[in-house]
Amino acid sequence: MAEDKLTKIVSFCRRRGFIFGGSEIYGGLSSIWDYGPLGTILKKKIKDVWWQTYVEEKEDIVGLDSSIIMPQGVFKASGHLSSFVDWLLDCPSCKKRFRIDKIEKIGKDLYKCPECKKKIDSSKSKPRQFNLMFKTNTSATEDNPYYAYLRPETAQGIFVNFTNVLNTTHKKLPFGIAQIGKAFRNEVTTGNFIFRMKEFEQMEIEYFTHPKEAPESYKWWVNDRFQFYIEKMGIKKQNLRLREHSKEELAHYAKSCTDIEFNFPFGWNELEGIANRGDFDLSEHSKVSKKDLSYFDDDSKKKFIPFVIEPSAGVDRTFFAVICDAYHEEQVKGKTRVVLKLKPDLAPYIVAVFPLLKNKPELVSLAKNLFYDIKNKLPVLYDDTAAIGKLYRRQDEIGTPFCVTVDVDSLSDKKVTIRHRDTMQQDRIAIDKALDFVDNKIG
Numbered sequence: 001m002a003e004d005k006l007t008k009i010v011s012f013c014r015r016r017g018f019i020f021g022g023s024e025i026y027g028g029l030s031s032i033w034d035y036g037p038l039g040t041i042l043k044k045k046i047k048d049v050w051w052q053t054y055v056e057e058k059e060d061i062v063g064l065d066s067s068i069i070m071p072q073g074v075f076k077a078s079g080h081l082s083s084f085v086d087w088l089l090d091c092p093s094c095k096k097r098f099r100i101d102k103i104e105k106i107g108k109d110l111y112k113c114p115e116c117k118k119k120i121d122s123s124k125s126k127p128r129q130f131n132l133m134f135k136t137n138t139s140a141t142e143d144n145p146y147y148a149y150l151r152p153e154t155a156q157g158i159f160v161n162f163t164n165v166l167n168t169t170h171k172k173l174p175f176g177i178a179q180i181g182k183a184f185r186n187e188v189t190t191g192n193f194i195f196r197m198k199e200f201e202q203m204e205i206e207y208f209t210h211p212k213e214a215p216e217s218y219k220w221w222v223n224d225r226f227q228f229y230i231e232k233m234g235i236k237k238q239n240l241r242l243r244e245h246s247k248e249e250l251a252h253y254a255k256s257c258t259d260i261e262f263n264f265p266f267g268w269n270e271l272e273g274i275a276n277r278g279d280f281d282l283s284e285h286s287k288v289s290k291k292d293l294s295y296f297d298d299d300s301k302k303k304f305i306p307f308v309i310e311p312s313a314g315v316d317r318t319f320f321a322v323i324c325d326a327y328h329e330e331q332v333k334g335k336t337r338v339v340l341k342l343k344p345d346l347a348p349y350i351v352a353v354f355p356l357l358k359n360k361p362e363l364v365s366l367a368k369n370l371f372y373d374i375k376n377k378l379p380v381l382y383d384d385t386a387a388i389g390k391l392y393r394r395q396d397e398i399g400t401p402f403c404v405t406v407d408v409d410s411l412s413d414k415k416v417t418i419r420h421r422d423t424m425q426q427d428r429i430a431i432d433k434a435l436d437f438v439d440n441k442i443g
Contacts, residue, residue, distance in 0.1 A: 006265035009324060010193050012338070016398050018042065018323070019194065031187070031198045038398055039319070041348040041379070043201075046318050047180050049232050049346070050203045054178050061176035061205065062169055066157025068182055069136065071148050074156050077288035078281065079252060080133060080149075087127045088188060093118040099188050100127050132185045150184040155310060157181075158206045159281045162293050173295060173306060174217060176207035180315070192266050194316045201315035206308050208295070211279070214255070214307035218276040222258045225274055225311045229260065233318065234343030235325045239263045240271070253280035255307075262321040271321055272313040279305040322346065326399060332424075340399035341422055344442040347399040349381040351438055354391050356407040358384040366431075367406040370416070374435055396421055402438050 013019040018039035022032035035043055055063045075081045087100045094116040104112040109123040132152060139146040151157065158177045165177055180203050187196060194200075209217045226242060229235045245257040255276040262271040282293040282305050294303040328339045344350060351374055355367035364384065371382040381400070383391055388405060395403050403419040410416055416434055418427045420441075429437050 005324075005327075006193065009265060009327060012327065012397070013039070013193075013323065029198075031196065033194055033197060038348045042322070042342075042346060043315060043319055045346050045348075046233070046322065047201075047203065047315060050228075050313070051178070051180065053228065053232060054176075054205060058176075060171070060174060061178050061207070062165060062171070064158055064161060064165065064177050064179045065181065066154070066161060066179060068151055068184075069138065069148050070151050070156060070160075073288055074160060074285075075133065075149055075152075077284040078156050078159075079284070080152060081131070083252065086130055086132060086188065088130050089120060089122060089127045090125050091116065091118070091120050092125055093120075097188055102188075130186070132187055134184045134186055152185050153183050153312070154179045154181045154202045154204045155206060155281070155312070158204070159285055159293075160289075162208075162282060162285075163291070166295070173297070174207060174209035174213065176205045178203075178205045180204075192264070194320050195264065195266075195269065197316060203313045203315055203318075205311050206277075206281075207310070208306040208308050210297075211304070211307045214276055214278070214309060217309050218256060218274070221309050221311050222260075222274045225272060225313070226260055229262075229271070229318075229321070232343075233322055234346065235262070235321060239321075239325055241268065251275070253277050262317075262324075264320070264324060271317055272311065274309070274311045277308045277310050279307055281308060282306065337393070337396060339396045339421060342399035342401075344401045347401055348379065349395075349398070349400045350378045350402065350442060351380045352391070352395045352400045352403045353380060353382050354388060354403065354405050355384050356388055356405055360408070362411060363406055363408070366410060370404065370406065370431060370434065377435060378438065392419065401442065404434055 016038060017036035020034045020036050021028040022034050023029060054061050072081065088097050089100045089103065089111060090097050091113040094113060096113070096115045098114060100111070103114055106112050106119070109121055111120040111122060113120055134150040136148055136150060137145040138148045158179055165171070181201065182199060183202050184199055186198060207217060207221065222242065226240065229240055230237050239262055241261050243259045243261050245259070250257055255278045257273055257275040259270045260272040261268045286293045293305065295306050296303045322342065326340045326342045328341050330337050330339065353367050353371040353374070355363040357363055368382060371380060374380040383394070392403055399421070401421045405417045405419070407417065410431065414431050415428050416431055418429050418434065418437060427437070
């Protein structure tokens with residue numbers, strides 16, 4: 001059943017223009033995806049809500065947009081050069097490569113290939129380490145290369161700009177730096193759609209605080225981020241849970257870490273991680289760069305390295321979770337009705353406007369006038385390319401909360417029919433009151 005839902009989600013996203021395979025006409029690339037017209041809108045709305053919540057509405061967090069390409073020194077300090085690796089095992093039969101921790105072990109040195117199901121003898125096909133970062137040459141010539149890397153996370157751009165932000169904003173602890181941006185990891189992925197990608201987007205905050213206040217700040221962020229998915233993304237609470245990391249699984253830099261997990265079609269898995277990173281990052285960058293990244297406290301007249309709390313969310317995983325949570329099937333008159341029950345303000349379009357008959361110019365004119373009236377105020381779509389039943393089904397599938405139909409009676413009674421996505425209930429409303437009606441419903 002889980003695999004069946006995942007297959008449906010993937011097919012749905014492609015059919016309705018949310019997500020396409022990257023460079024499909026050339027055969028595509030593994031774990032590379034393109035966002036289509038509707039996916040682009042939904043993805044932007046997710047980022048906009050996050051940015052508004054944490055940068056625009058809060059006084060203690062500022063924004064940053066750091067570079068994607070960064071020099072080796074950054075990743076020497078962060079530990080990525082030495083420890084950001086996967087142990088991979090090659091199957092001699094099908095020539096595919098797999099993460100050794102993700103395949104079935106069936107004996108002391110034997111593994112079962114997930115692809116061809118044949119045995120892999122790890123004493124002969126030795127596991128090898130592969131660094132997950134994408135390496136690039138920033139020199140103008142090949143014979144004198146200067147190597148750098150595509151960042152595997154947005155966090156390091158924040159840490160290396162800590163002093164710049166501090167000196168230009170004059171912020172006092174506690175304060176945060178937020179960033180939305182692309183990151184790159186050359187991972188061997190599991191094929192679970194956009195859950196794990198080689199090119200992905202993150203929404204990260206590094207929240208700097210006094211070491212003594214870090215444990216309390218960490219608890220606050222765990223609770224706040226959990227509530228964000230319920231209140232701002234509209235995800236059902238029963239599809240979310242918290243999982244605190246044991247000491248054995250903590251990353252080398254973490255004092256503590258909690259995952260917010262979502263019940264994906266393939267089971268519970270990480271949606272976001274909130275970590276108390278201690279003073280590791282600023283301390284290591286200070287050592288490697290030879291620059292002082294400490295904070296001077298005016299009250300105590302002392303310098304120290306702040307601790308940092310990091311809520312790190314994936315844009316793509318949030319997108320995936322929102323789609324999975326909203327996807328709904330029901331039987332209506334013997335047919336399957338697919339409804340994307342998105343939170344109204346996240347829907348690509350909040351209103352769709354149709355003329356009941358496209359061969360009547362006066363209806364089309366009235367419908368288009370209404371469309372243009374709404375266009376500057378709400379995300380709206382005009383469509384007259386099918387019969388009314390099919391038009392409704394299209395909008396149900398892409399999550400449009402309200403459909404407004406202009407019919408023959410509209411010419412005389414100056415009213416339109418407004419249909420609700422979730423209930424299919426219809427209301428007859430005066431044309432000049434239609435926008436207020438929708439505003440009140442989504443408000």
